[in-house]
Amino acid sequence: MSIILDRSSKVFHLKTKNTEYQIKINEYGMVLHTYYGAPLGDADMSYLIKEIDRGFSGNSYECRDRRGLSPDTLPFEYSTEGAGDYRINALGIEDPKGARTSDLRYKSHTIYDGIYTIDNMPYVRSSYEGTSEYKTMKEASQDDSCKEGNLGSEFSSKSESTLVIVLEDKILGIEVSLVYKVFEDKDIIVRSTRITNISSDEVTLTKAQSMSIDLLHKNMDYIHFHGRHAMERQPERKRLTHDIQSIRSKRGASSHHNNPFVILCDKDATEDYGECYGFMLMYSGNHLEEIEVDQAGTVRLTAGIGSDYFRWKLSCGQSFQTPEVIMAYSDKGLNDLSFLYHRIIRENVCPREFRDMKRPVLINNWEGTYFDFDEKKIMEIQDAAADLGCEMFVLDDGWFGARNDDNAGLGDWYVNTKKLPGSIKAIADHANSLNMKFGLWFEPEMVNEDSDLYRNHPDWAITDEGRDPVMGRNQLVLDMGRKEVVDYLYDMISKIIDSANIEYIKWDFNRSVCNVYSRVLPADRQGEASHRFMLGTYDLMNRLRSHYPNVMIEGCSGGGGRFDAGIMFYSPQIWCSDNSEAIDRLSIQKGTSYGYPVSTMGAHVSASPNHQNGRQTSIITRGIVAMSGTFGYELDPRKLSESDKDIIRQQIRDFNRFYFLIQKGRYFRLTDNETEEYFVSWEFVSDSKDEALISLVMKDVHANPVIPHIKLRGLDADTVYKVDYCRSSVEDTPEDVGIRRSKLEDMTFTGAALMNAGFAFDPMYGVYPSVQLHFTKA
Known part of the structure; x- marks a missing residue:
């Protein structure tokens, strides 16, 4: 069951094999984000929200006697402008009189088996696309697998399901549909937003982000991927502080300079350890990702179309669809997070005709x-x-x-x-x-x-x-x-x-x-x-x-x-x-x-x-x-x-x-930034764990060198592996250096040895020397 609504707590549980995402509807109809991380069972994580009266953080009118319940500190599932939330926002709307306030509350929801598709824009495809089980949203909404309700107990039964939560601003006459596609087997949740004008007046969108998320009680770094022409997607990791970080392009393309992909991670997270959250926008034009740590320590991230130059008019009955954002979570480090993205892009984003084609x-x-x-x-x-x-x-x-x-x-x-x-x-x-x-x-x-x-x-x-x-x-x-x-x-x-x-x-x-x-x-x-x-x-x-x-x-x-x-x-x-x-x-x-x-x-x-x-x-x-x-x-x-x-x-x-x-x-990255001043190494491991291909390139060579050493990843600890292939650019070594070259072919190692003790390469000499090894099950 990938989507469950608990009637008593008014909490939506979006579950994958190894993650859980929680959304809470409070007594005022505010839609709150309470949790994203490892599975929790049936727990309602809204106890993490603490009502504290913080100075200069105002209250919605109906909450005027509960000063600790402020739009300026609540963890909203979709943030808006003008209604007391002074943090970065996901939605900006201007009414015919020029007013800019929007205040969204829960109206209804739909849970259905199957995946929501988007017309005229890219989307994450269903694994069932092209099969008899595949349903479009229109088809699904006409059968019994679609449950529309006002907070009854409902659940989905398929490994791919969609939740649509409809929010409403009754004064503006605006409906905002928050769409969540849950890929249970792949530990992926995909978000997008559809904004519909149900008033009789024309309104103007000044900002229309695909998503926002508030992560409570986090001390995190962020990683983004900057660059320039001919040096794209250089990872840069920074500590989140109490300011606003923005990653954007206004070049008419996603750009060489700032890729529309951001990672939030524990400050001590490594390739193989720690909590990591990924947010990847499926859009090729101007984009904007913003991150803010608020006064209470909540980390807010928004992602979507760039707001520079953006204004979109909506007449009565018209809708605006935002691009999708692919979200992933892992508590096993950056390599595992990357694996989740690699799999969903290969299998559910790229054209299916070429997925298995050589x-x-x-x-x-x-x-x-x-x-x-x-x-x-x-x-x-x-x-x-x-x-x-x-x-x-x-x-x-x-x-x-x-x-x-x-x-x-x-x-x-x-x-x-x-x-x-x-x-x-x-x-x-x-x-x-x-x-x-x-x-x-x-x-x-x-x-x-x-x-x-x-x-x-x-x-x-x-x-x-x-x-x-x-x-x-x-x-x-x-x-x-x-x-x-x-x-x-x-x-x-x-x-x-x-x-x-x-x-x-x-x-x-x-x-x-x-x-x-x-x-x-x-x-x-x-x-x-x-x-x-x-x-x-x-x-x-x-x-x-x-x-x-x-x-x-x-x-x-x-x-x-x-x-x-x-x-x-x-x-x-x-x-x-x-x-x-x-x-x-x-x-x-x-x-x-x-x-x-x-x-x-x-x-x-x-x-x-x-x-x-x-x-x-x-x-x-x-x-x-x-x-x-x-x-x-x-x-x-x-x-x-x-x-x-x-x-x-x-x-x-x-x-x-x-x-x-x-x-x-x-795919595994085997070396860190410090090591990569000396050499870079990476690895491919088959799904069956029967074989692995290791590559290493030296960036610097020295006399009397430090031995290049790596620990392999992803193998089976009990399997015995042998080297059946070695390709190296090193043909000669300097005279009198006292090196005895290893004869690697047919050498055997246990997976446990390669992962825990590692593998030591012979010293390499020359101009950017390299080596490639293939390990196979002995």
Whole structure:
């Protein structure tokens, strides 16, 4: 039973295998959050709320004689503006007279078996989707499994259930539906909010967050994932203090700079110990996550669409749906929290068609040729790539319009026949003749001024009237909130897909959005432009996915500028970063791993010296790092040495051998920030615990070195494991260092030894040396 309502205490218990979430309706109809953590049985945790009369914390009118019951200190399940709660809020509403107060109280609720779906936006899919057991919300609300009530005893019986609590402000005529999707078997709760105007007047939303939560009596850190182009999702951990922390993007995308994912954890939590809470927004546009520790020590977190520039008008009967937030809790540390997110994203967020499909090892021509290519050169690269064992060729930017550099052509999605006289079909057919699949690059949401599209429809670009626009990469952004723009893009892209055997699309987005103004919206609705832009992008992705379900989309935004669970609903993988250099990728991929599975991380072996930072690393080290992703190559294979070609052939064989272990195995970060000044190590363990793959890369080498030592995780203590594979970039060691090299193959260890005593590596020498070991059940 994943959702239970206790009639006597008026407490909702949302239960998963290892967590419980409690919501209390008090005697005044206030909806309070009382607990989120390990299971408690039938306990009502509202005893944790203490009524204390705190100075300058006022009272609702009906509570004027109970001064300890203040909106300024109560742990609300959804916080509002203007009614005595001075903390950060989730909802801001302006009525026709300009008043900003909202005071929400319980009205009704619904519990039903099955999962709530959202139209026009990403959502966490039901595990039953596509089966006879699957029900949409509409279907479920029409049968007996739907229980609507006024605090009667009810429960759900399925492993996936939904609770909808309807709140009401009778003065404003606003209903707010708090939606909770409970994935019992996966220890995940998903929240979203639907705001409906049931008054006869028009109101304006000034803020509409997906969720808020008040965690009582917590002394916590928060972890967020900042960055910049080519250095995305760098984890930063800070102590929560009595101020307001905000993580946001107002760039029109989730951004390279602040990922829409936040972790709250015990101040002493580690990878393997302590309470951790995760909050991941499924949205790809402007976002805002705020955290405040209030005067009583309660930690409040809100998450949702960014409120900068946001204003949304609701007429009578209209609703506004917020994006979903994926929530997870673990009392076993950060590695376990990451596992919960990896599983739900792989199995319930990414398109189901690609969940179990073996994805091909691809080669992309971008860093091999940039814009300097023609049909002959591309086919030569395909020939060389096929000889190495590559399984897909992806043609990147430069194949369309007048596109010979990044100053022209965007928006003109027709083939540049001067470069490709045989059109895309000739290139695709040649790849197929070599037993390689074929993929193609697009940047649908962008337009150059030097393009036929802009010359014919300059008003389709997002610009201020009468003002020169800000340029990014010498390109502008199309107004995706306009149906005619989305229709044009769908028609043009469809014609290209229909013209050849295209099985993969790389979908790029190469600038931030500013000058946000839509030519089709009136002045009082310009605050809707950014969200309408995102809805238009989702609509285009959804239409292409529906029409071409077997064409895989890889998301990209200058690499990782839209690396979020919203895009993953349409794209099972995203180009993790434009920085393909192995040593920088160690921190990029580690930061990404806190919330996102390896199967979503586009990672390639590129040339050395690297094009982004000039660093030189061995091809073995580059391969080991790229294997902790979807794996592929980003170089010109014609320029490789014969020894490097042999290594690549072996890398592809190795990756295919370990593919399902890497893509679906449980991932562990084995080293901490201090250790990672010296070396970085990570591990994949199969569900059966029969095998594990360990990778280690040295970031610094020393004479008379400290021995690299790790403790493995996730094995079976009683199982005996042997090493049946060892790949290392270390070929030679300095003379006279007195090292006796271990012969690792066929050595055996118990799981208990590897986890409790650990594994010691031989010292490694050279430039960024690396090693990869496979342990299998003896």
